[in-house]
Amino acid sequence: MTEFFALDLEQQMATVTAVARAALSRWPGSFEELSLVKYRENAVFRLRDGHGEQFALRVHRNGYHTDAELASELQWMSLLAESSIDVPAVIPAMDGSLFVKATALGVSEPLQVDMMTWLDGEQLGSIETGFSSSLDELSELYHQVGRLAARLHNHAAAWQLPDSFARHAWDAQGLLGPNPFWGQFRDLPHLAAHLPLIEDACRKAQQDLHSLGQSGEIYGLIHADLVPENILRFGSRLMLIDFDDAGFGWHMFELATALFWHTDRPYYRTVHDALLAGYRSTRALSESQWQHLPLFLYLRSITYLSWVRTRSETETARELTPILVEKACLLASDYLGRVPN
Numbered sequence: 001m002t003e004f005f006a007l008d009l010e011q012q013m014a015t016v017t018a019v020a021r022a023a024l025s026r027w028p029g030s031f032e033e034l035s036l037v038k039y040r041e042n043a044v045f046r047l048r049d050g051h052g053e054q055f056a057l058r059v060h061r062n063g064y065h066t067d068a069e070l071a072s073e074l075q076w077m078s079l080l081a082e083s084s085i086d087v088p089a090v091i092p093a094m095d096g097s098l099f100v101k102a103t104a105l106g107v108s109e110p111l112q113v114d115m116m117t118w119l120d121g122e123q124l125g126s127i128e129t130g131f132s133s134s135l136d137e138l139s140e141l142y143h144q145v146g147r148l149a150a151r152l153h154n155h156a157a158a159w160q161l162p163d164s165f166a167r168h169a170w171d172a173q174g175l176l177g178p179n180p181f182w183g184q185f186r187d188l189p190h191l192a193a194h195l196p197l198i199e200d201a202c203r204k205a206q207q208d209l210h211s212l213g214q215s216g217e218i219y220g221l222i223h224a225d226l227v228p229e230n231i232l233r234f235g236s237r238l239m240l241i242d243f244d245d246a247g248f249g250w251h252m253f254e255l256a257t258a259l260f261w262h263t264d265r266p267y268y269r270t271v272h273d274a275l276l277a278g279y280r281s282t283r284a285l286s287e288s289q290w291q292h293l294p295l296f297l298y299l300r301s302i303t304y305l306s307w308v309r310t311r312s313e314t315e316t317a318r319e320l321t322p323i324l325v326e327k328a329c330l331l332a333s334d335y336l337g338r339v340p341n
Contacts, residue, residue, distance in 0.1 A: 297335070
C-alpha cells in the first residue's frame with residue numbers, strides 16, 4: 001500500500017470512494033447518496049437506500065486487523081446491540097458474511113469493508129476543541145459515559161468468548177514491549193530530547209502493570225477509544241460507535257482514554273468526578289484501582305505517540321505530534337511525581 005500513501009489527500013479519498021462503490025454490490029438493495037464523512041484511521045461513508053434508511057460503510061485501513069480480528073469486532077458489536085446497548089447494528093452482506101473485501105485502481109490489495117446502521121446523533125465534542133456545554137450538563141453526560149463503560153465491561157465479563165475470537169491486547173507487551181501494538185514510539189523524532197523522562201516512566205509502568213495483574217475484575221474486553229467523537233448524543237440517549245480499537249485491556253485504560261483529551265481543560269475535574277460516579281453506579285471500581293489513573297493516562301499518551309509515529313504520512317498526525325509530545329511529558333511527570341520542566 002506504499003503507493004496509496006504516496007497519493008495526495010484528495011487522490012486517497014477518491015480511491016477509497018472507488019473501493020466503497022465496488023463493495024456495495026455485495027449487499028442487497030440499491031444505495032444512493034454515498035458521501036465520505038470521516039477519513040482518519042478508516043474511511044467512513046454515509047449512504048441511503050431506496051427506502052430512505054441510512055447506513056454507515058467503513059473501508060478499513062490495510063493491514064490494521066486480520067480477517068479473524070475484524071470478524072470478532074463485528075461479532076461483539078452485534079451482541080451488544082442485541083443486549084440493548086446503543087451501538088450500530090451490523091448489516092451482513094448477501095452471503096451472510098459480516099464484511100467483504102473489495103479493491104479499485106490504485107489499491108494493490110483488497111480492503112475490508114463492512115456496513116452498519118447509521119446512528120443519528122451529535123458528537124459529544126472534539127479532541128481539538130473540547131466542549132461548549134455547561135458544567136452541569138457535562139457532569140450529567142459523563143455520568144452517563146461512566147455507566148456506558150461499566151455496561152460494556154459487565155457484558156464482556158459475562159460473555160463466554162468463542163474459541164475463534166481474536167483481538168489485539170492493550171497489555172504490557174502491547175503498550176510497552178519491543179513491538180507495541182500501534183508501533184514504536186521511542187524513535188519519534190520530536191521525542192528525542194524527552195526520552196530520559198519517558199523511559200523512567202515506562203520502567204515504573206512496567207513494574208506497576210506487573211503488580212496489578214490481569215484478573216477479570218480489572219481486565220477484559222474494552223472499547224479502548226471512548227473519545228468525544230465516538231460518543232453520540234440523541235436526546236437523552238448516548239450511543240457508542242467505532243470499535244476499531246476494541247481489544248483486551250485494563251478497565252482503567254478505558255476510563256483514562258475517556259479522560260485523556262480533557263486533562264488540560266478547565267472543566268476536567270467535573271468530567272473526572274462524573275465519570276467515576278457513573279461507572280461505580282453500575283460496576284464496582286475500588287479506590288486502589290482508581291488511584292492508578294495517572295499510570296493509565298501516561299500509557300494512553302504513549303499509544304498516541306505510537307500512532308503519530310507510524311502514521312506520519314497523514315495530516316492529522318503532523319498536526320497532533322507536538323501537542324501529544326507535550327501531553328506525554330506532562331503526564332509522565334505527573335505519574336512520576338516530578339515537577340515538569
